[in-house]
Amino acid sequence: MACFTTSDAQNSTNVRHSRPHGLVDRLLEAVHVKSTAEYAAQDFLTPDRVVPPPMLPEPAGGSVPLAVPGWPTHVNARSWGRPGAPSVILMHGWSGQLGDLYGFVEPLVELGFRVVAFDAPAHGRSAGETSSAPEFAQVLRAVADAAGPVHAVVAHSMGVLATMIALKAGLKAARVALIGAPADPVRYVMAVARQHRLDADETADLLSILDARFDPPVSGLNLPGVAAQLSVPALLLHSVDDKVTPVSATLQIAAAWRGARTHLVEGLGHRRILADAGVIGEVTSFVAGSPAMTAQGVDRLARVG
Secondary structure (H helix, E strand, C coil), rough: CCCCCCCCCHHHHHHHHHHCCCCHHHHHHHHHHCCCHHHHHHHHHHHCCCCCCCCCCCCCCEEEEEECCCCCCCEEEEEEEECCEEEEEECCCCCCHHHHHHHHHHHHHHHHCEEEECCCCCCCCCCCCCCCCHHHHHHHHHHHHHHHEEEEEEEEHHHHHHHHHHHHCCCCCEEEEEEEEECHHHHHHHHHHHHHHHHHHHHHHHHHHHHHCCCCCCCEEEEEECCCCCCCCCEEEEEECCCCCCCHHHHHHHHCCCCEEEECCCCCCHHHHCCCHHHHHHHHHHHHHHHHHHHHHHHHHHHHC
């Protein structure tokens, strides 16, 4: 799982002040030979783009485009339900796209929510070639500003990390449902280092490259540490057979997050969990704040603990 780039929009000013303009700039870039660590960093930052067919069926009722004026490049964002209703934002994971969470749209609209989903930068039909968890978090906040009052966020995989970063940075939401939470990012940096057969010095260079670009730095981003600073009511769901993100990540985050509830399932892996009727029901009930869900969640958390 790759993650973590600095937004092009954020860095453009720094680049203009620190490098020569025009032809000289292009010539310098042309003669620069990337190191092995730089190639690995580029790989780490580049998702596999998935663009669904144009005729892929949408949830019933159809969607309308949502403009995101707070973001400098194109963001493919759609909304369902009544404009002005409290919004639930759906946040996909790395190398995903907004259709990954289509199963949540109709149940949430039926409960009276406005549902908003979007493709993160360099994903689906949004602009960009590279992306990162901090950039996911930044665009999530821009979409939230465009969508109006946010009641809840439903996030998957690296979208969970992005949601946590956004909450720490000031995103307001009454509830969050987090599915398949990732481990701390250094785990995935090490995986890319192994894929590129980096030695110890090159791996240190890779971490330095990424740390220099991101806020917060990759090596200092501890998910349980972030969770300990959050108090938004949270439901964390995970399939114990998930081979992409370990279930231990969710348990560690839940243990640090005040009042968080945990719901574990089996046999749904990392992506099938998004289409499971039982999981969708748990999430929609939690988002709606039903008393039944509250009782069930407390009971499950007690059993897991």
